[in-house]
Amino acid sequence: xxxxxxxxxxxxxxxxxxxxxxxxxxLGPSGILNxxxxxxxxxxxxxxxxxxxxxxxxxxxxxxxxxxxxxxxxVNIGRAIPSFAIVVLFLPISIRLGLGIGFWPTFLALLFLxxxxxxxxxxxxxxxxxxxxxxxxxxxxxxxxxxxTKVEMPMASPVILxxxxxxxxxxxxxxxxxxxxxxxxxxxxxxxxxxxQDNVTVFAGAVLVAGLAIITEVILGxxxxxxxxxxxxxxxxxVETVPA
Amino acid sequence: MRNIRRRTIAxxxxxxxxxxxxxxxxxxxxxxxxxxxITIGSANFxxxxxxxxxxxxxxxxxxxxxxxxxxxxxxxxxAPALESGELDLVPEYIGSALTYLGxxxxxxxxxxxxxxxxxxxxxxxxxxxxxxxQDKNGFVVTRATAESLGVAKVSDLAAYNGTLVLGGPPECPxxxxxxxxLEGVYGLTFQEFRPLDAGGPITVAALEGDEIQVGxxxxxxxxxxxxxxxxLDDDKxxxxxxxxxxxxxxxITEAYGDKFSETLKKVSDKLTTAELISLNKLVEIDGxxxxxxxxxxxxxxxxxx
Numbered sequence: 020x021x022x023x024x025x026x027x028x029x030x031x032x033x034x035x036x037x038x039x040x041x042x043x044x045x046l047g048p049s050g051i052l053n054x055x056x057x058x059x060x061x062x063x064x065x066x067x068x069x070x071x072x073x074x075x076x077x078x079x080x081x082x083x084x085x086x087x088x089x090x091x092x093x094v095n096i097g098r099a100i101p102s103f104a105i106v107v108l109f110l111p112i113s114i115r116l117g118l119g120i121g122f123w124p125t126f127l128a129l130l131f132l133x134x135x136x137x138x139x140x141x142x143x144x145x146x147x148x149x150x151x152x153x154x155x156x157x158x159x160x161x162x163x164x165x166x167x168t169k170v171e172m173p174m175a176s177p178v179i180l181x182x183x184x185x186x187x188x189x190x191x192x193x194x195x196x197x198x199x200x201x202x203x204x205x206x207x208x209x210x211x212x213x214x215x216q217d218n219v220t221v222f223a224g225a226v227l228v229a230g231l232a233i234i235t236e237v238i239l240g241x242x243x244x245x246x247x248x249x250x251x252x253x254x255x256x257x258v259e260t261v262p263a
Numbered sequence: 264m265r266n267i268r269r270r271t272i273a274x275x276x277x278x279x280x281x282x283x284x285x286x287x288x289x290x291x292x293x294x295x296x297x298x299x300x301i302t303i304g305s306a307n308f309x310x311x312x313x314x315x316x317x318x319x320x321x322x323x324x325x326x327x328x329x330x331x332x333x334x335x336x337x338x339x340x341x342a343p344a345l346e347s348g349e350l351d352l353v354p355e356y357i358g359s360a361l362t363y364l365g366x367x368x369x370x371x372x373x374x375x376x377x378x379x380x381x382x383x384x385x386x387x388x389x390x391x392x393x394x395x396x397q398d399k400n401g402f403v404v405t406r407a408t409a410e411s412l413g414v415a416k417v418s419d420l421a422a423y424n425g426t427l428v429l430g431g432p433p434e435c436p437x438x439x440x441x442x443x444x445l446e447g448v449y450g451l452t453f454q455e456f457r458p459l460d461a462g463g464p465i466t467v468a469a470l471e472g473d474e475i476q477v478g479x480x481x482x483x484x485x486x487x488x489x490x491x492x493x494x495l496d497d498d499k500x501x502x503x504x505x506x507x508x509x510x511x512x513x514x515i516t517e518a519y520g521d522k523f524s525e526t527l528k529k530v531s532d533k534l535t536t537a538e539l540i541s542l543n544k545l546v547e548i549d550g551x552x553x554x555x556x557x558x559x560x561x562x563x564x565x566x567x568x
Contacts, residue, residue, distance in 0.1 A: 048455055049456075110464070110465070110468075111464070114464075114468040114471075114472070117472075119468070119469075119472040119474055120459075120465050120468045120469055120472065120474065121474075198458075200465060201457065201458075201459045201460075201465045201468075201469060201474075207458065210433060210458070211433040211458050213433075214337060214339070214432065214433035214434045214458075215339055215433070215434045215437050216339040216340065216343075
């Protein structure tokens with residue numbers, strides 16, 4: 020279905036609504052439900068693996084006062100490379116390693132995307148805990164591990180959780196690139212729609228991605244509010260925005 | 264005093280600007296032909312970009328002003344661009360182009376060409392003489408698959424209806440010479456269609472990794488031989504004649520006349536399927552620069568000096 024020329028916005032939106040209303044677009048391996056499942060799977064996987072890779076080492080390094088700006092700068096090199104380039108670059112590597120096309124280049128690119136902000140924020144979150152507070156805690160007889168777990172991490176939690184939330188939303192948006200290297204996910208509607216010049220499908224895909232991103236933002240924001248003590252909540256304002 | 268200084272600066276700026284404009288504005292070497300710049304486009308796969316490069320260099324060697332916009336996209340993107348004037352010339356495949364315009368193509372080259380020429384003339388596009396070289400959609404399996412399933416022709420796949428995965432470019436399910444034709448003409452059904460690329464590295468990797476069992480590749484691709492894939496025989500004649508022909512906007516052919524068409528004909532006449540396959544191999548397998556490959560070939564066939 021080719022989009023008509025001219026600026027018939029109402030007609031176009033009607034077409035989009037009709038697209039969503041058609042059950043054929045929801046079911047089957049290339050339907051909305053399956054693509055949504057794929058997209059969520061990679062988002063959860065990439066976000067949690069990134070969190071595992073990033074948060075613990077960052078928190079530990081900051082606690083021990085090792086590294087400083089050098090470490091943060093090193094990790095942020097990953098951020099300078101556009102995700103599109105990483106996905107495409109990882110494709111031949113993934114093939115050579117026998118990991119196939121599609122999932123692995125996308126997943127690796129998403130790690131590159133999510134690890135730097137989580138690492139940076141975890142590091143600065145712990146490193147910027149009031150040194151007097153740390154001093155006092157040690158003075159009270161806390162061991163290093165106790166200082167880390169009972170003082171530094173709770174103090175840093177707003178910043179860390181905010182970073183996870185922001186990274187998750189970025190992952191959702193960027194996972195659309197996987198469609199370029201043979202993966203599925205919601206990006207398929209955008210890429211396949213574009214290939215046949217079907218702007219309705221492209222737009223619907225974009226709506227789905229944006230919708231998922233917003234819902235994730237709201238849910239994780241709610242989790243943050245529950246987990247972070249009220250007195251610390253203003254710290255989450257310090258999260259640096261992840262560049263697009 | 265201030266006025267004189269201001270005028271000097273203004274004058275110097277204008278002179279500098281004029282110098283730059285003159286230096287950048289003028290065309291190439293001597294013998295530059297006056298007329299509209301020819302914007303040459305191509306589809307987003309290496310063979311088409313290579314043929315576009317052949318035409319571009321052949322025209323440039325005669326003194327025409329050429330601008331390249333290669334790898335624009337698939338036909339759904341470059342054909343409207345050609346019709347709207349954003350592109351002036353694209354290398355087309357007569358069978359698929361005719362189908363795109365709503366006509367009926369056949370395995371007969373002359374018939375298909377005549378019908379295409381007539382259909383596109385109405386939209387101001389002049390399809391010039393076609394080359395012997397053809398590049399059709401081909402369905403391939405790996406050697407291992409061919410042996411384990413015992414398939415050599417496309418119709419052999421019917422025995423495995425519903426069990427095999429087909430991979431191809433995202434537009435394949437909409438295309439008469441792709442999935443639509445496999446279903447309609449051959450009565451095939453696949454377990455799944457995976458949208459990949461147009462017979463490129465993603466499709467090759469998917470075949471080798473057994474993520475798809477049947478893949479769409481172009482019959483003139485060097486990869487089929489290099490990877491020892493088996494090209495299934497199109498026994499029911501689904502694929503039409505797909506000779507390469509330059510599709511040019513009429514304003515360009517009218518502005519430049521016969522000499523223009525003859526320049527392109529010199530290239531087309533020498534472009535056989537065998538030549539095309541070897542050129543593709545140099546670019547796709549040996550990794551050579553398409554510009555160099557094009558230049559070398561044009562020199563070898565005597566089109567350029």
